[in-house]
Amino acid sequence: xxxxxxxxxxxxxxxxxxxxxxxxxxxxxxxxxxxxxxxxxxxxxxxxxxxxxxxxxxxxxxxxxxxxxxxxxxxxxxxxxxxxxxxxxxxxxxxxxxxxxxxxxxxxxxxxxx
Numbered sequence: 001x002x003x004x005x006x007x008x009x010x011x012x013x014x015x016x017x018x019x020x021x022x023x024x025x026x027x028x029x030x031x032x033x034x035x036x037x038x039x040x041x042x043x044x045x046x047x048x049x050x051x052x053x054x055x056x057x058x059x060x061x062x063x064x065x066x067x068x069x070x071x072x073x074x075x076x077x078x079x080x081x082x083x084x085x086x087x088x089x090x091x092x093x094x095x096x097x098x099x100x101x102x103x104x105x106x107x108x109x110x111x112x113x114x
Contacts, residue, residue, distance in 0.1 A: 024088040044076045
């Protein structure tokens with residue numbers, strides 16, 4: 001294993017051991033262990049995926065689909081456990097984005113150098 005790959009593996013472990021990831025995992029497990037919460041969350045994710053797939057295929061999203069998505073989002077935002085899960089997911093995404101900026105910094109500096 002190369003030095004860079006080894007560092008990447010260490011980073012993977014560090015992310016899994018981070019408070020952000022542990023909080024996300026706990027929030028996820030709480031939602032998944034409650035059947036009605038899980039059903040609501042799965043419905044939310046399915047609506048999200050359907051709309052993303054349509055966008056990627058260049059298909060038009062109907063007004064009806066937009067309204068359905070809005071109502072599903074409003075519903076999950078009112079659910080305390082799912083709302084907490086989404087907040088924790090956002091924290092992990094921010095962490096990963098920060099890491100990504102750090103990793104890509106050498107390329108950015110290379111291409112911005114004159």
